[in-house]
Amino acid sequence: MKWLEAFDINENANSVYQFNFHHKPCEKDLLHISVNEFKKIFKPILEEREKINDCKSHNNNENCKNLFLWTMSPPCQPFTLNGNRKDDQDDRTKSFLYLMNEIFPILLPDLIFVENVKNFEISNTRNVLIKQLESFNYEFEEFLICSSQLGLLNQRVRYYLIGRKVNNKNLTEKKKICENVPELLIRRIDNNNDNKTVVVRPLFDYHSVYQSNIDYYNINNILLPMNCSDATVERLQEGNSNGIEKDFIYLNLKQLSKYKGYRYDLLIKRFNNSSIQSAKDCCSCITKSYGQPRFLRGTGPLVLELKEEFSNLTDDEVFSKINFNDIENTLLTLGNVRFLHPLEISRLMTFPPNFQFKEDIQIKQQYKLLGNSVNVLTVAHLIYYLIQKEWNDKQVTLQ
Helix, strand or coil, X not given: CCCCCCECCCHHHHHHHHHHHCCCCECCCHHHCCHHHHHHHCHHHHHHHHHHHHHHHCCCCCCCCEECEEEECCCCCCCCCCCCCCHHHCHHHHHHHHHHHHHHHHHCCCEEEEEEECCHHHCHHHHHXXXXXXXXXXXXXXXXXXXXXXXXXXXXXXXXEEEEECCCCCCCCCCCCECCCCHHHEEEEEECCEEEEEEEEECCCHHHHHCCCCCCCCHHHHCCCCCCHHXXXXXXXXXXXXXXXXXXXXXXXXXXXXXXXXXXXXXXXXXXXCCCCCCCCCECCCCXXXXXXXXXXCCCCEEEEECHHHCCCCHHHHHHCCCCCCCCCCHHHHEEEEECCHHHHHHHCCCCCCCCCCCCCCHHHXXXXXXXXXXXXXXXXXXXXXXXHHHCCCCCEEC
16 A cells, blocks of 8 residues: 555544554645646656556556555535535635646546535535546445444534446436445454343454454543542642652533533543452544633543442432532542543544654644544545455455
8 A cells, every 4th residue: 555645624534544554644734735736746657547548558457556545524514504504615725626626537536435424415515526526427325324323432414425437328326325334343242241232343343454452442442541639730730740640630510610510421430459350331423622621511522530439339320329410529529520631532543552642742732633533444445445445356455
């Protein structure tokens, strides 16, 4: 697999990308990249196509050709429920429309993958995408699925489109947007704790992909180890914390009481020696506003670090003691409440275990980047589903 180029105008995102992949993305707005510049960037692909066309004219076999894949995630603000919902009238969609209207007809990638938020599927921008795919003979499928449908721990309903250029001009009937994960991409296995139930796992799970021994299907293993919550808070207040704890953001009574009666999505963290395991198998979606105390409602889950005396309570027993109308005398007597650490979020979103942020990326920006990102294994499975259609017929490599 060879990556030809990456494009993004966010300096922090590009800095993190370069730090992890040792390649600096192009920071120019796509609107300011001319057709000729795009041709130069993708010159290897265009030259290979000329050779293939020449081979075809001499009746040579084409099975060894590379595949040219585009992956795109246009700005979501013009489509999200919390955004302005201006759709194609929003300036932030102009680069995507330029790409599809001006550049796409020239480069015509073999494969295309698009990700966006729910509601993109009812937008005018999506209609432009579909019109171009149909005009240039692409077979495509659309999905509206959640990562939890693959057995992963994070809810993240997203729109996905996968498409491939085909030679047959008599394309099959249009398919409706699918809200189920293709059966090919999941495994159903017996639950070790209950012989009568079956759990869903992705075809390629975290352990096999990343060679990791950590059970990332268990909330307890997603959360970082804790020693003493009270001592941690004291060190934070005194400014004397060291290591990863300096990035823990704890919430006080005033902040948590802002939305009286609001039922927070709580992930329960017990002391390391506790034999009780969390029964929670999924948590709410994390947005770009996560990590800011003024945005607590609907931005993602919080962690309740139980005091040692409560560590042997089950989840149900813990929640039975909480009255969200009286946080001071119930919730905060059980332990301290904090935001997820960026490392914990990256685990929830199935980032590789060696993924890192540069030290100069502030934690607020880390939260924003993670909230704007994707669930890695979900995307990987859909891309696999796309290219396996080609693998069924011939051996290919992916560019």
